[in-house]
Amino acid sequence: MTEERSAPARRTRNARDRWIPVLASVVSTGVVFGLAAWWITSSEFWPAVQRQFFSGEAIRESFPAVLRGFWLNIRIWVIAEIFILGLSLILALMRSFTGPIAAPFRFFAIAYIDLLRGIPALLLILLLGFGVPALQLPGLPRGAIFWGTVAMILGYSAYTAEVYRSGMEAVHDGQRAAARALGLSQWQTMRYAIVPQAIRNVLPALLNGAVSLQKDVALLSVIGVREAVREAQIYTARTFNYSSLIAAALLFLIASVPLARLTDRYARRDQERRLQRTL
Amino acid sequence: MTQRVEIQGLTKYFGDNLVLDSVDLSVGIHEVICLIGASGSGKSTLLRCINRLVEYDSGTILLDGVNVEDESLPQNQLRKRIGIVFQAYNLFPHMTVLDNITLAPRKVHGLGKEETESRAHELLDLFEIGSYADSYPDRLSGGQQQRVAIVRAMATNPDVLLLDEVTAALDPELIGGVLSVIRDLKTAGMTMIIVTHEMGFARDVADRVCFLDAGRILEEAPPNKLFSDPENPRTRQFLQRIIEAGRL
Numbered sequence: 001m002t003e004e005r006s007a008p009a010r011r012t013r014n015a016r017d018r019w020i021p022v023l024a025s026v027v028s029t030g031v032v033f034g035l036a037a038w039w040i041t042s043s044e045f046w047p048a049v050q051r052q053f054f055s056g057e058a059i060r061e062s063f064p065a066v067l068r069g070f071w072l073n074i075r076i077w078v079i080a081e082i083f084i085l086g087l088s089l090i091l092a093l094m095r096s097f098t099g100p101i102a103a104p105f106r107f108f109a110i111a112y113i114d115l116l117r118g119i120p121a122l123l124l125i126l127l128l129g130f131g132v133p134a135l136q137l138p139g140l141p142r143g144a145i146f147w148g149t150v151a152m153i154l155g156y157s158a159y160t161a162e163v164y165r166s167g168m169e170a171v172h173d174g175q176r177a178a179a180r181a182l183g184l185s186q187w188q189t190m191r192y193a194i195v196p197q198a199i200r201n202v203l204p205a206l207l208n209g210a211v212s213l214q215k216d217v218a219l220l221s222v223i224g225v226r227e228a229v230r231e232a233q234i235y236t237a238r239t240f241n242y243s244s245l246i247a248a249a250l251l252f253l254i255a256s257v258p259l260a261r262l263t264d265r266y267a268r269r270d271q272e273r274r275l276q277r278t279l
Numbered sequence: 280m281t282q283r284v285e286i287q288g289l290t291k292y293f294g295d296n297l298v299l300d301s302v303d304l305s306v307g308i309h310e311v312i313c314l315i316g317a318s319g320s321g322k323s324t325l326l327r328c329i330n331r332l333v334e335y336d337s338g339t340i341l342l343d344g345v346n347v348e349d350e351s352l353p354q355n356q357l358r359k360r361i362g363i364v365f366q367a368y369n370l371f372p373h374m375t376v377l378d379n380i381t382l383a384p385r386k387v388h389g390l391g392k393e394e395t396e397s398r399a400h401e402l403l404d405l406f407e408i409g410s411y412a413d414s415y416p417d418r419l420s421g422g423q424q425q426r427v428a429i430v431r432a433m434a435t436n437p438d439v440l441l442l443d444e445v446t447a448a449l450d451p452e453l454i455g456g457v458l459s460v461i462r463d464l465k466t467a468g469m470t471m472i473i474v475t476h477e478m479g480f481a482r483d484v485a486d487r488v489c490f491l492d493a494g495r496i497l498e499e500a501p502p503n504k505l506f507s508d509p510e511n512p513r514t515r516q517f518l519q520r521i522i523e524a525g526r527l
Contacts, residue, residue: 177332178369182383182435183358192382196373 055243062235062244069231070251073217083153088160116158125151129223148220163205167198204267211259281344283308283470289338298324300494313481314474316491322474326441330361362432366444368424370416377412380431402430406460422453442473482506490514
């Protein structure tokens with residue numbers, strides 16, 4: 001007698017087993033944040049702070065100016081990022097070439113990266129933003145926006161060059177050997193074999209850098225560039241209310257959180273791809 | 280008669296470690312040489328000296344009578360004439376099979392896209408991997424990847440093909456397909472220097488077998504002689520161990 005074989009049993013979870021973990025996380029999250037909120041609002045100065053920093057009216061009032069400033073942030077960010085990605089790749093390549101003819105380029109790249117990575121971004125912005133226009137050299141622009149952007153590009157490209165370089169070094173030696181053995185020159189080996197793989201290796205790190213740059217553009221406020229933070233400060237100076245800073249913070253968050261999620265998603269996909277390859 | 284490859288007194292140190300000790304070897308046109316020996320005996324280094332992936336300390340290597348270190352023979356020119364296939368395939372993972380194969384013919388030899396692609400398709404069909412032309416390497420099995428690597432090395436019409444333990448990373452069931460490709464190449468008259476641990480294959484395909492030990496060629500003979508009646512005690516010991524391991 002043949003009996004139809006039923007599917008092997010799988011673990012069953014009743015409603016209780018399913019909902020208890022969810023409930024536990026909701027409760028624990030509620031307790032932690034509730035306690036923090038209670039602790040902060042229990043301060044006798046909380047009502048004053050709330051008026052000073054979280055006034056809905058002040059946020060609304062300052063918003064148009066802060067948003068206008070933020071639009072400038074975005075434009076500076078995009079332009080700087082484009083130059084950073086290009087310049088830093090050139091620096092990383094200069095640093096990676098071997099041989100006596102490439103020596104001056106290699107030396108320049110090393111000096112550039114050491115120097116500009118060693119200076120705080122804020123200092124670089126102050127030096128270029130105030131120093132170069134003071135030279136009054138004919139033919140050079142004098143605007144704070146221009147020199148501030150240049151300072152961001154110079155500082156960030158030194159970091160990003162090292163990101164590219166780590167990506168190039170992570171490409172397996174066999175790839176270089178294969179390319180060279182096929183007769184490709186040093187430059188062709190880089191162009192066709194190493195750099196495309198290196199960029200794929202470091203894409204999450206490059207996206208991270210872009211998120212970081214997006215926020216650091218706010219540093220240009222110190223040389224008078226009227227970006228979001230500067231506009232917020234102007235409002236504060238006029239009204240003695242700091243809620244405009246919260247408005248600026250919200251705008252920065254709206255721009256950076258999706259980018260951070262994107263970075264995470266790409267990094268996860270990249271990891272899955274590598275895992276699959278090693279299996 | 281000039282030899283295709285003529286190696287004299289080749290010596291190479293890695294630090295203080297002498298990995299090639301005055302090696303002499305000549306390879307005639309259409310000849311197939313198998314290099315056997317324990318790991319670290321210098322087989323792979325010897326191959327890599329021939330196309331100058333490794334710079335050697337002394338000795339000379341002649342390719343068709345011209346010193347490979349001669350100024351009149353730039354590195355890239357030399358490498359156009361010598362194909363090499365690695366144990367780890369080393370295909371470019373970001374390129375399709377077809378792009379892997381046509382890269383060197385196009386960028387190094389300056390041939391046209393259509394010409395190189397039709398030649399690539401021809402070779403892929405010949406080695407029964409024609410349907411993978413547009414796939415990326417990680418979609419292929421190890422055996423298929425290694426066959427692509429052989430096609431890539433052959434696409435530039437080299438005068439000599441160097442094979443560096445090309446089946447060592449493969450599952451046993453995939454080895455046969457790669458070895459049959461190499462047999463086909465021998466039939467077609469390709470000059471090859473093969474580093475291998477597949478003794479049965481070496482016996483079958485080689486015109487001459489060289490046993491390397493501690494950077495020296497201890498014994499050099501036709502396969503029948505070397506495998507059945509080796510003269511050097513070290514060769515005998517090596518082959519005895521291979522037999523004990525069930526690999527011959």
